[in-house]
Amino acid sequence: MLNLLLILPIIGAIIISLLPSEKESNLNKNIALIFSSFSFIITCLIALNFDYNNGNFQYQTFLSWLPFLGLNYTVGIDGLSLPLIILNGLIVTLAIYNGETKQNAVNKPKLYYILILLLTTCVNGALIAQNLLLFFLFYEIKLVPIYLLISIWGRDKRNYAAIKYLLYTAFSGIFVLTAFLGLNFLTDGNSFDFDKITTQVLPQAKQILLLLTIVIGFAIKIPIFPLHTWLPDAYTEASTPVSMLLGGIISKLGTYGLIRFGLQLFPDVWGDISPYLAILAVITAIYGSLIAISQTDIKKMIAYASLAHINFVVLATAAGTPLSILGAICQMFAHGLIVTLLFHLVGIIEEKTGTRELSKLHGLMNPYRGLPFVGGLMILAVMASAGIPGMVGFVGEFLSFQGSFSVFPVYTLICLIATGLTAVYFVILLNRVFFGKMENKTGYLPKVQHFEHLPAVILAVIIIFFGLQPSLLTNLSLTTSNSIALLSN
Structure with a gap:
């Protein structure tokens, strides 16, 4: 097969x-x-x-x-x-x-x-x-x-x-x-x-x-x-x-x-270079989060957010403990699902409104003229990216940070700041794009058909499913992560 x-x-x-x-x-x-x-x-x-x-x-x-x-x-x-x-x-x-x-x-x-x-x-x-x-x-x-x-x-x-x-x-x-x-x-x-x-x-x-x-x-x-x-x-x-x-x-x-x-x-010799790798991971996570806050293009904001979150995997890999390696694998899986959902939703927004600029988008949660279902899915994706419990993003980040803390406690705590910054730039996105009053000149946006929603719905269901049943994800890699970590110890 x-x-x-x-x-x-x-x-x-x-x-x-x-x-x-x-x-x-x-x-x-x-x-x-x-x-x-x-x-x-x-x-x-x-x-x-x-x-x-x-x-x-x-x-x-x-x-x-x-x-x-x-x-x-x-x-x-x-x-x-x-x-x-x-x-x-x-x-x-x-x-x-x-x-x-x-x-x-x-x-x-x-x-x-x-x-x-x-x-x-x-x-x-x-x-x-x-x-x-x-x-x-x-x-x-x-x-x-x-x-x-x-x-x-x-x-x-x-x-x-x-x-x-x-x-x-x-x-x-x-x-x-x-x-x-x-x-x-x-x-x-x-x-x-x-x-x-x-x-x-x-x-x-x-x-x-x-x-x-x-x-x-x-x-x-x-x-x-x-x-x-x-x-x-x-x-x-x-x-x-x-x-x-x-x-x-x-x-x-x-x-x-x-x-x-x-x-x-x-x-x-992994332990000889891992502290320097961890430092670079922390710098990249903080840098990506701060740059994401300053973006006016939604897609570019998500690109820098992706840069920050993928480096949580690098930190966990640098730590090399059984729990951090398991967390790194789970975070790769979670990151892939969440980023795919975010890019798909941004694609729908751009297609229906003709723009990705934060300054030109307002009130898309309007139930009559806006994109309310897209807004709901975006809120779910943002919560998953921020590591809210019950979402698959929480599983990967929690295991990664818990496994890394015993080796790099200071670097792990700094990376936690990056997760806090996630809430900042995504709250900016939600507040400017989906909430507030929709401009009258925007008129009625084209409706999103059910077949256009399907990929986002599938990803959302999987994100919630593995968030509520994390053992089904962790069992895939538990034995392998233990064997990899034993080699590095």
């Missing part, structure tokens, strides 16, 4: 490419939606049959590919990658469903849906790859569809944002590949398979050098201050479905790589 996650989207892309060009875009969309839905169903079946008491890789496949290079098709899944695989299947399906709105008009539907399906395969491949070179291939190939999705279907500054994203992520790949090649060379290994690599034979200085290279590579991808400047441009200029993909799942490859190839491969 794990191999189907790579094969099915490619089959869907091939079928779409064979369709006559004059066919309506809905056929392309429906085919893409069918194959992405099948992929999501497979991830759910994997979760149902997953052995949660086993902290090792499951559903493994090994095929010799280019043995003289050490490149093999080695894939598997554990409690670290499983929640992200599920998240990817869900977000891609919702992004495809959300791809035919007026604001996100698809003028080249065949290419659009082919790129999204190929992106799905790349993300799944990176998450299940247990060969370092295989991971790198998927990690780098995904640049092509993302670049094209931003540059073709983005907003006015789409070319600038796409090139900036391409350059930053390319440099991320260079650092990651350099570390992988250096690790293989210094250990005299003839394989890049994850389970055959050990760093304990290396002197401490060489381990630290390789680990720093890996951390820099993934710090660009997460991103961490001061390597973050690509994020607001890419998130803001991309269309709504692409923003959902970028914030919801693509950014998680950075935090995933930090845990998998940083903490897991270099447990002996």
Whole structure:
């Protein structure tokens, strides 16, 4: 079933490419939606049959590919990658469903849906790859569809944002590949398979050098201050479905790589760099929150909010305790759901009102002329992002902070200030956009149809469900997080 996650989207892309060009875009969309839905169903079946008491890789496949290079098709899944695989299947399906709105008009539907399906395969491949070179291939190939999705279907500054994203992520790949090649060379290994690599034979200085290279590579991808400047441009200029993909799942490859190839491969020297990583995480969280407060564009505000909250994962990873690693995994899952919901709702607001500027939006909670249901969902998303109990955001943040406090008490308390700032910028958003008197010149806004609400309703239900039943989320990764943390202690 794990191999189907790579094969099915490619089959869907091939079928779409064979369709006559004059066919309506809905056929392309429906085919893409069918194959992405099948992929999501497979991830759910994997979760149902997953052995949660086993902290090792499951559903493994090994095929010799280019043995003289050490490149093999080695894939598997554990409690670290499983929640992200599920998240990817869900977000891609919702992004495809959300791809035919007026604001996100698809003028080249065949290419659009082919790129999204190929992106799905790349993300799944990176998450299940247990060969370092295989991971790198998927990690780098995904640049092509993302670049094209931003540059073709983005907003006015789409070319600038796409090139900036391409350059930053390319440099991320260079650092990651350099570390992988250096690790293989210094250990005299003839394989890049994850389970055959050990760093304990290396002197401490060489381990630290390789680990720093890996951390820099993934710090660009997460991103961490001061390597973050690509994020607001890419998130803001991309269309709504692409923003959902970028914030919801693509950014998680950075935090995933930090845990998998940083903490897991270099447990002996992780403590030497973790205090500095924690400092950068705290700076980024506070910086992102303060910049979010000053924004006048709703989408850019959410982009900086995303920057702040993803660095809670970095702090938890730096701490390296069993509870903090579990919290980091849960926070990645929660962050993906919440950011996807926020970007989807902003897309609806922009489509119905024609703007994202706070100064031009007032009183959208008006039950007759406004967008009251969108306002209700936005309040729910804001509460989840602020970590209100009963929402999935509370689960990830509580575990992350509780697990990090024993190692970095001061840094954890400072990050708690960032969570308080979350309430500030989101209260500004709600107060200016949804409350107050709606201007008469605005008239009656177009009604949001039920099918437009569907992705937001699905995400809201999942956010509340896992908030009320957190054990269903934590059980996915509990054993794996314990085994990863034991390596680092």
